[in-house]
Structures are given as C-alpha cells and as structure tokens.
Amino acid sequence: MDWDSLSVFFFIFSIALIAVFFGYAAIVSLLEKEMRAFTVFLVSTLIFSFLLFLVYATIVPWYLFIAADMVLIVAILLFFLPFKNGFSNAENPLMRIDERIIMFSMSRLIPGSKRYRDYYDEFPEHLDNDRQFRNLPGLLSSEAPFFDEKYFYAALNNFSTVETLHNLVDGPFVERESEVDPSEVTNFISSWVEKMGAHSNGVTKLHDYHKYSIVGRGDDYGKKVELDHTYAFAFTVEMDKNLMDAAPMAPVVFESSQQYLRSGLIAVQVAEWIRSLGYDARAHIDGNYRVVCPLIARDAGLGEIGRMGLLMTPRLGPRVRIAVVTTNMPLQVSKRLPDPSVDAFCDVCKKCAITCPSAAIPKDQKQEIDGILRWQIDQEKCYTYWCRVGTDCGKCMRLCPYSHPDNFLHNVVRYGIKRSHLFRKFAVRMDDFVYGKNPKPRLPKG
Ligand code: SF4
Ligand code: SF4
Structure with a gap:
C-alpha cells in the first residue's frame, strides 16, 4: 500500500x-x-x-x-498524554473538628434552651446567621417554595426511620478469644455491602483527625468524642441520577433521605455483625456521627475531596452518600492511590462555584485554613439557602461534570481528565456546550 x-x-x-x-x-x-x-x-x-x-x-x-x-x-x-498532571496537595487536618459548629448541629439548637444559650455564649459570632435561617421556612417545611407533598412527606418518613437506627449504631459485645483473618473478614464485608447496594468500599486505619473533637448532636451533645477504634470501613451508595437531575427541587431531598436510610441500614447491619464476632464496632450514619466521613472515605481510597467539599469518587463524582463503620476488629487496609487530577480539574472547572445559588462555594484557589490548604464552602450560606427553599439543594452535585452516569461514554471523558491537563480544559468547555452552563432542573415523570 x-x-x-x-x-x-x-x-x-x-x-x-x-x-x-x-x-x-x-x-x-x-x-x-x-x-x-x-x-x-x-x-x-x-x-x-x-x-x-x-x-x-x-x-x-x-x-x-x-x-x-x-x-x-x-x-x-x-x-x-500526562504532560501536566498536577500534584496532590490533599492534606490532613491539623486539628479535630468540633461537631457543634457544623450547621446541622446548630440548626438543632432550640431557641431559649440551655444548650442554645451556652452555644451562643461560646460562639457569639454565629448568632447573626442563626437569626437569618430561623426566619426562613426551613428544611422540609410545607411553607417552603419547593414544597411537594409526596416527596417532602416521604423524606420526613425516611429521616425519622434513620433516627430509629440511631439506637443500633453501637451495642454490647462479648470479647472474642481467637483472632479473625483480616483479609477474609474484609473481603466478606466488602462483598456483603456490595450485595446490599454499596457502590464502593474500602478500609483505612482510624486517625485522630478523622474524629470530631466534641459531639454536636443527640444525647451526648457537648461530650468529648471517645472512640478508641483502630480501623474504619467506609462505603458509598449512589444517589439516583434521575432524581438528582431535579436539584434543587423536592425530589432531591427525597433521594438524600432515601440514601441516608439505605447507607444507615447497611452500616448498622455490618456493625452488629462485627459485634457478634466479638469485637467492638460503631456505625456512623446520618445525624449520628463521631467521625468525618468524607475524610475517612478519602483515606480508604474511595476518592478525593473536591472544590465543593464533598468526596469525589472516580465513577460517580460527588453523586454518593457515605457511611462508616469503625471497629477494633483487624481489617485489611485498602491501598490508597492519591489522584492529583481531581484537584487539577477542580482548579479549571469551577462549575459548582459559578452556579451555586447561594454563592457558598469558593471560586478562587485553595486557601490556608487551620494550617492546611483547602477549599472550604460557606456552610452558613448553603444551609440558609436550604431553609429558604425547603430542600437540601444538591445543585452543585447535579452539575458537577464528574456526576454523569458510570458508563463507557463518561468514563472515556473521566480517563482524559485523569491523564491530560489540556483535556481537562477541553472537558470543562465541552460539558458547558453539550449539557449547558447552568441547565434547568428536570423533574422526574410520575
Ligand atoms: S463542579 Fe467542577 S469544580 Fe466543582 S467539584 Fe465538580 S469538578 Fe470540581
Ligand atoms: S447544596 Fe446548593 S447551596 Fe449548597 S453549596 Fe451546593 S449548590 Fe450551593
């Protein structure tokens, strides 16, 4: 030829x-x-x-x-070609986070109560924000503009079922005399949670920076977090794409509650099983955490933390919920391969920051916060928006280019994003062109 x-x-x-x-x-x-x-x-x-x-x-x-x-x-x-692949500057927090200062804890304070007074005596700088969100309809309120009877009441029911699981997160156990095989039990839990619907899972050693310093919710509010476990098993469950496409409308809060419930059920089952083998174990589920789940999931090799502060998984991006089980049963630690391309892509993308309705996501470079470089969302602005519309928004999750479904088409793009800086720039522009810069929510049929 x-x-x-x-x-x-x-x-x-x-x-x-x-x-x-x-x-x-x-x-x-x-x-x-x-x-x-x-x-x-x-x-x-x-x-x-x-x-x-x-x-x-x-x-x-x-x-x-x-x-x-x-x-x-x-x-x-x-x-x-990986001619400029960025570098990983995913750092570990230098200090433990006080759970009381997160919005979910603050929002549970009852005005006039001793807990409320004590909190604002200690943190008077948060009072203005408290007044703002309390004057709004509130999350899952029937007064909120995105109120939809079927989704809101289903979500309320889901959340109250999750609350009943709080009694099961820990419990007594009879100490085991013989050792288990770490690899065998880890493989068993891994395939079991997959069977129950988990999308990914992994194990890390439990470090101090994974744990909250002070409990911010429930009966133990204000107590020091005591958790002497050695290992943490983290897993993710997928948020349904069709329902997330409606963000920030009502279906999104229904889907969040649904996945909190699903992950909560899986976590309490695993924790109970570990205790029946003779080891202490605790599930960390919605509204009842002693650990910072995204950090544990990152260290267990499930992804990286992105600009919007959520875990970015390789196949579903941020479109997941996470639950964790901590234990002192010996487990096989997963190999974590840091992925600097997530930082590099978030650097050029900024789609979540540009489209966030409350301007809660930073548009600039990572800043030094408490001694480490990171992006930090303005949780007050974000939560205030939730209280205004009645849902947990999720627009950032919906529009993130990593959130597309896990299939060949999107995985080719994910591969390019991982490999090449030029492709990252191209992918951001293509995502805007093909799917829209700020597409409208799409309500599911039925
Ligand atoms: S939307 Fe873009 S900047 Fe935001 S988290 Fe996703 S990839 Fe990063
Ligand atoms: S959930 Fe909504 S308000 Fe909160 S950061 Fe994401 S886009 Fe912004």
Missing part, C-alpha cells in the same frame, strides 16, 4: 470512528434524557457522516489526507 492510499484509508477510518462514537454518544444521551446533548451528538454524527461521503465522492490530494491524519494523531496524543 503506498502513502497515498494509506493516508486515505487512515483518514476514512478516523472519520468513520468519530461518526460511530458520536452516534453512540447520541444514543446514550437519549437514554439519559439529555436532550441538548442528544441534539449536539446527533448533529455531529451527521456532519462527520457527510464528511465521509464527501471524501468518497470527491478527489482530494493525498497530501491533504496526510495533513489531516497528522492533526488527528496529535489531537489524540495531546488529550491523553
């Missing part, structure tokens, strides 16, 4: 491949109900198919084919 026909063959092959890929992307987008993306990919398929037809129908000089082939090859190499 001479140069002439080789370049023609390669060119036709490349164009055909691109047309097929766009055709596949159009079908996937249609199935995902992404109509804007479907239109973009359909038009692209037609353009490349027409180009293919032109190549067959016209006589093009061979050197033009070679030039086009070279451009294609360079483009592919640039997108997938």
